[in-house]
Amino acid sequence: MVYYCTYCSKNKNISKKITPAYLLYQSKRIKHLYKNAQKKGLKLLILSGKHGLIPAEKPIRYYDKLLLQNEINNHAELINSQLSKISISKIIFFHKSINLDPNLSNYLKCISIACKSSKIELIFKEIE
Numbered sequence: 298m299v300y301y302c303t304y305c306s307k308n309k310n311i312s313k314k315i316t317p318a319y320l321l322y323q324s325k326r327i328k329h330l331y332k333n334a335q336k337k338g339l340k341l342l343i344l345s346g347k348h349g350l351i352p353a354e355k356p357i358r359y360y361d362k363l364l365l366q367n368e369i370n371n372h373a374e375l376i377n378s379q380l381s382k383i384s385i386s387k388i389i390f391f392h393k394s395i396n397l398d399p400n401l402s403n404y405l406k407c408i409s410i411a412c413k414s415s416k417i418e419l420i421f422k423e424i425e
Contacts, residue, residue: 299387301334302342302350303327304404311359318343319353326424327353330391342388344404349375364403369410376411387418394423 306324310316319331319341327343331353334341341353346364349372351357364372390408395401405421412419 298340298384299389300340300342300385301330301391302344302388302408303330303391304401305343305345305351307361307363309359309361313359315356315358317354318345318351318357321357321359326391326393344376344390344408346372346404350379363400364407366403369403369407373407373410373414376407377414380411380415380417385417387420388412389420389422391422391424393425 303326306322306327308323310321310323319327322343327341331341334353342350343353345351345360345362346368347360347362348357388408390405392401392405395405409419411417
C-alpha cells in the first residue's frame, strides 16, 4: 500500500485535549495533504520528532520536540519498527525546500534510513 507522508510542524494547537494529529499541527501543508490523501483513498503519516510516524487521524497530546541530528539513527529504528507493523510498500514524502527550513534535513535523513532498512520505496516531492 502507498502512503503519503510529511513532517510535523512547530506550530501546534496548545490544548490539553487529545486531538487528531492533523488537527493538532497548525499547518496548511498538513491539512492540505490530509485532504488530498483522503480524495485519493490514501492514508497520511506525519513524521514527528517525538512519536516517529503518526497516522494523521491518531489522537495525540501537545508536545514540543524537534528531531536533533544526534537522534536520527535511534529515531530511524523507532520508525523502522513502526513500519514493520503496517502493510506499506511505498511512501511519498512531501516537504518544503530544505533552504526554507534547515531543521528539515534531520527528518529527511531519518525517513531515508528507516525506509532503506525496511526496504520501502521512498519518493521525495518538494512542494511550495
